[in-house]
Amino acid sequence: DAGITQSPRHKVTETGTPVTLRCHQTENHRYMYWYRQDPGHGLRLIHYSYGVKDTDKGEVSDGYSVSRSKTEDFLLTLESATSSQTSVYFCAISESGAAGGRNEQFFGPGTRLTVL
Amino acid sequence: GNSVTQMEGPVTLSEEAFLTINCTYTATGYPSLFWYVQYPGEGLQLLLKATKADDKGSNKGFEATYRKETTSFHLEKGSVQVSDSAVYFCALYSGSARQLTFGSGTQLTVLP
Numbered sequence: 001d002a003g004i005t006q007s008p009r010h011k012v013t014e015t016g017t018p019v020t021l022r023c024h025q026t027e028n029h030r031y032m033y034w035y036r037q038d039p040g041h042g043l044r045l046i047h048y049s050y051g052v053k054d055t056d057k058g059e060v061s062d063g064y065s066v067s068r069s070k071t072e073d074f075l076l077t078l079e080s081a082t083s084s085q086t087s088v089y090f091c092a093i094s095e096s097g098a099a100g101g102r103n104e105q106f107f108g109p110g111t112r113l114t115v116l
Numbered sequence: 117g118n119s120v121t122q123m124e125g126p127v128t129l130s131e132e133a134f135l136t137i138n139c140t141y142t143a144t145g146y147p148s149l150f151w152y153v154q155y156p157g158e159g160l161q162l163l164l165k166a167t168k169a170d171d172k173g174s175n176k177g178f179e180a181t182y183r184k185e186t187t188s189f190h191l192e193k194g195s196v197q198v199s200d201s202a203v204y205f206c207a208l209y210s211g212s213a214r215q216l217t218f219g220s221g222t223q224l225t226v227l228p
Contacts, residue, residue, distance in 0.1 A: 033215075042120075042205060042218035043160070050214070058215060090159055097214045103148055105209075105216055107159040 003027050004108035006091050012114045019078040021111050023091030025071075032074040033058075033092040033105060034066060036085075043090065049074055050097055081115045088112050118143045122206045122219035129196055129226050137191040137222050139180075139206035147208040149173075149182050149189040150216070154203045163191075163204070196226045 003026030013019050023032060031050055035043040035058075045058030047066040055066050063085060065077045078085055089111045095102040123138040141149070148167045152160040164173030169184035178193045189206060206219040 040220055042220045043216075044218075045215045048215065056214070092160075092216075097211065103209050103211070104150065104162050104165055106162065107152075109159045 004091060004093055004106060006089075006108040006111050008111060009109065010112045012116065013081050014116055015082055016080050019081050019113065019115075021076045021089055021091075021113070023074045023076070023108060025074075025093050027093060027106075028071060029093040029095050029106075030071075031094040031097050031105075032068065033094075034064075034074065034076045035090045035092065036060065036087040037090060037110075038087050046076065046089075078113075081113075083115050086113060086115045118147070118208060118210050118217045120206050120208055120217050120219040122204075123222050125203075125221070126223035126225060129224070131198055131226055131228050132195045133226075135191070135193040135196045135200075135224070137204055137206075137224070139189045139191065139219060141187050141189065141206075141208050143187075143208055143210055143217075145210060145212055147210045149180070150207045150209065151178070151180055151189070151191050152205040152207060152218075154205065154221070156202075160205065196224075198226045198228050200224060201226045 007022045033048040034046040044060045049055045049068040067075045091108040092105040094105045119142045150165045151163040153163045164175040166173040166182035172181045203221045205221045207216045
């Protein structure tokens, strides 16, 4: 199994509070991703990173920010949590972003976030 | 944009039955194609992949062939087991978009 951990694994918070989720990898992979999983939607990309301090937006980035100050850590912040951000959040990593390359993604165990 | 359409679930089969989960895609260029599996309470695990037309990915008795002419990547298994009960996701990766696009998932339940 790829060495990916997420913390916390479960969190309940109140509307309007800031929340930070952490993804940590031990594989030294260049690419890291944050997804959210909601019923009927599969997984949707929030943000991704292609290197330290290099990040870009995904499909559903509004209300989220990310930071990557070290290769191994990728943080997802909900600046002011809303009930619509109640979801399961998954981190993923990959060696490459190139077509046809080692672009398969490996996923962490997920964080279940509930915003009341 | 890129999109993946997969067979709606849930799918319920008896043990040792033949499984097909359909997946079709829309993409520019030449995407890589994947099947992921998610067991209850867990993250997604890569099941198999194919990176070019006519490639066949296989793992744990599951197979899928990259068909460019029909833009499909159907998942098959000849004889399912109870332990195969999970949610299966078809996905494509486009190098130009730098992201995985997922289908909505198909819940499979295998009964003994």
